[in-house]
Amino acid sequence: MTTTEALELVERAGSAEALFGPRTTDPDKRRQAKRLYRALASVLHPDVVGPGDTRAHAASAVLTRLHHEWTHSTTVELRTRTGVYRIGEPFAVGSIANLYESDGPHVVKVVRNPALNPLLHGEWQALRRLERFTDRNQWLRPFYPRLLDTSGDVAKGSRAFTVLDPLKDGFVTLKDVQDAYPRGLDGRDYAWMHRRLLKALAGAHQIGLVHGAVTAENVLVHPEQHGIVLAGWSFAVEEGQRLLATSKAIAYPPEVAAQEPVTAATDVHMAHALMLETLAHDEDRQQAFAKGCMQDRPSRRPDARDLLDEYDELLEELYGPRVFRPFALPTQGE
Secondary structure, eight states, rough: OHHHHHHHHHHOOOOOHHOOOOOOOOOHHHHHHHHHHHHHHHHSSSSOTTTOHHHHHHHHHHHHHHHHHHHHHEEEEEEOSSOEEOOOOOEEEEEEEEEEEBSSSSSEEEEGGGGGHHHHHHHHHHHHHHHHHHHOOOOGGGHHHHHHHESSSSOOTOOOOOEEEEOTTOOEEEEHHHHOOOOBHHHHHHHHHHHHHHHHHHHHHHHTTEEEOOOOOGGGTTTTTTTEEOOOGGGEETTOOOOSSOOSOOOOOHHHHHTTOOOHHHHHHHHHHHHHHHOOOOOHHHHHHHHHTTOOOOOGSSHHHHHHHHHHHHHHHHHHHHHOOOOOOTTTOO
């Protein structure tokens, strides 16, 4: 690109969008915009044109301002048949999708690659089934995300998205809890988290759903209210099916590595691997309990529903009658 061509492009642009195109969260298009910015900056920079080219200096300043506006003030409108959701920069990055706050009381989950749209379709089906199930079993409703809207079918090359109840105020991920307690949790603190996680899994297994990604990032914790929500249903399938996809960041049980069909026992293995990750190393009895639920053969692992009673018996033996135990993340500097 010549200096004259760069000057014409920048001076003609009346806005950031006119120069870089519609604002977007699409990674490929954002990389294209960055390449254009670098190409223009490389010929308009004062060090290149020299101190006397005031026209190029002015264009370089405009270019920098427009690129900053385009990059840092990105607002994108996502439309469905029933709503419009405006999103900016992601606040979290998951295995297959980014999470965004919207301009309303919603969280929007946008798949990063259109090829993975079927995983979001699977999540919609799973959450709808869970909602119908919890209509009849209201006590289980708090353990699952609430699906508010979806993109529905999208054009080829476009990315599907899910609109969810925000679940942000007061919630952290179990990964945040692990990071806050690098030596592991006291068994009494993890007890209420694990009991609620088992309840969430038992409910899903009752209607034949396998979560398939029981990880610290997908377990939301409300420390003050002792709340647990099992999120991240993009990998969910019906029992007896193979997972549609896997993540390199997840340590799966043997049947997944062998590309065999998954069952409720798959989730049980993953939940207790998570238990081992989270507990303090001196919690010997609970650690032994977790290892007993992680047999290589799925048929030898207990059901989540049966485990609730077994786990309660262990907790009573260890700690006596159940009492409420306040829990909080340490404040910075503690």
